[in-house]
Amino acid sequence: MRHLYFPGCTLSTKAKGFAASGEASARALGIDLVELSQWNCCGATFPLAMDNLLALVAPTRILLNAQKEGDHLVALCSICYHVLKRTNRLLREEADKREKINLFIEEEYRGEVRVFHLLGLLRDEIGFETLSQRVQKRFQGLKVAPYYGCLLLRPFQEIGLDDPEEPRILDDFLASLGCEVVEFSHKTECCGSYLTMNSSEVTRELSHAILRSALASGAQAVVTSCPLCQFNLDYRQGEMAAHYPGFAQIPVLYFTQLLGIALGIESDTFGLADHHVDPRPLLREV
Amino acid sequence: MRIRLSIRETRGEFVKRVEEISGQEILACNQCGKCSAGCPAAMAMDLLPSQVIRLVQLGLEEALTSETIWLCASCLTCLSRCPKGVDLPRIMEALRQLVLRKEGDRLELSALPVDFLSEAPQLAIVAGSRKYLS
Numbered sequence: 001m002r003h004l005y006f007p008g009c010t011l012s013t014k015a016k017g018f019a020a021s022g023e024a025s026a027r028a029l030g031i032d033l034v035e036l037s038q039w040n041c042c043g044a045t046f047p048l049a050m051d052n053l054l055a056l057v058a059p060t061r062i063l064l065n066a067q068k069e070g071d072h073l074v075a076l077c078s079i080c081y082h083v084l085k086r087t088n089r090l091l092r093e094e095a096d097k098r099e100k101i102n103l104f105i106e107e108e109y110r111g112e113v114r115v116f117h118l119l120g121l122l123r124d125e126i127g128f129e130t131l132s133q134r135v136q137k138r139f140q141g142l143k144v145a146p147y148y149g150c151l152l153l154r155p156f157q158e159i160g161l162d163d164p165e166e167p168r169i170l171d172d173f174l175a176s177l178g179c180e181v182v183e184f185s186h187k188t189e190c191c192g193s194y195l196t197m198n199s200s201e202v203t204r205e206l207s208h209a210i211l212r213s214a215l216a217s218g219a220q221a222v223v224t225s226c227p228l229c230q231f232n233l234d235y236r237q238g239e240m241a242a243h244y245p246g247f248a249q250i251p252v253l254y255f256t257q258l259l260g261i262a263l264g265i266e267s268d269t270f271g272l273a274d275h276h277v278d279p280r281p282l283l284r285e286v
Numbered sequence: 287m288r289i290r291l292s293i294r295e296t297r298g299e300f301v302k303r304v305e306e307i308s309g310q311e312i313l314a315c316n317q318c319g320k321c322s323a324g325c326p327a328a329m330a331m332d333l334l335p336s337q338v339i340r341l342v343q344l345g346l347e348e349a350l351t352s353e354t355i356w357l358c359a360s361c362l363t364c365l366s367r368c369p370k371g372v373d374l375p376r377i378m379e380a381l382r383q384l385v386l387r388k389e390g391d392r393l394e395l396s397a398l399p400v401d402f403l404s405e406a407p408q409l410a411i412v413a414g415s416r417k418y419l420s
Binding site: 008009010013014015041043044045047048049050051052055077079150151154155156164165188189190192193194195196197198199201202205206209227228230231235 | 329
């Protein structure tokens, strides 16, 4: 089935492996991700100030472009998904803001497009049982920590993908690939997000708490759907090792990288060599 | 410590601005502390999130000089747990905006190490700019 697709800035540059593995896996499952012909950055934050309408213009333009080519839009990046989904709801439900934004962009958009995350499509359209049957290489015995982070789930009233405190979607997805999914306390705790730009020590501490929890649960890898989480959890492990003697490094993978490998797709374009903590020795082992 | 309170401050211009920008009613918070208990960044903050709200409730502009507002990562954990439905991340954003709009940028991109900038994903740079630049 054809699905309009918004890759976003990071998947087109620093996280090309996330995009390549996601696109190839989706294709193998009959989900044809067709990139929007025109798109811009979503802004990477949903504006929390009520009077900041200008920051809604960028995601509105993306949604408007999607409407010209179809009726729904798929994202892989948790943050893009979050921003597009919340903006779309606002345009649908808040008439006064919608009118101002439409006047500004000189077009008419009323929040008609439906916004999906690839994980949601895998669960609701393909189904994890069917997915499990399509797996060619099962990750038997690979212990993984499903790390959801924040923006894929919260606020539940607007995102509605899964329970914000006890989510299952990534757990069930990984189980369908044959992974052994570990329970750990920090699966929905914040990695530090944009604090990485001016509070590196706090970010290191927040990310370290997540990895420590995953490691204590016996995880051999952490799996995420957010390029900012991936960066904070992966890149900052050098600092963690320097700060906490004995800290054992752990690979941080995108869910699509494991999906592609499980489906038997050649992983050359999956960006596995780009990670700071190299996941390839572990993946070879299993 | 003695604090002089009056209706002039508790319903004054500062509180009005915070309520306008955040869209939240500041007195809806009953100080249960659940936000502070669950805040992952609380360990690094000078004031707990609920204490920042308390300052605003009392009309005290010290809330604007707390480091706490810059250590909130808008992770929305407090929002999902607040029994009164207060959108605390929006209040933190309002406080940041009041400072940014008056005092200007909180981040100097050119001062960041080149190694870091060459590794950081675009969305970190865009999000950081949105949150820390006026």
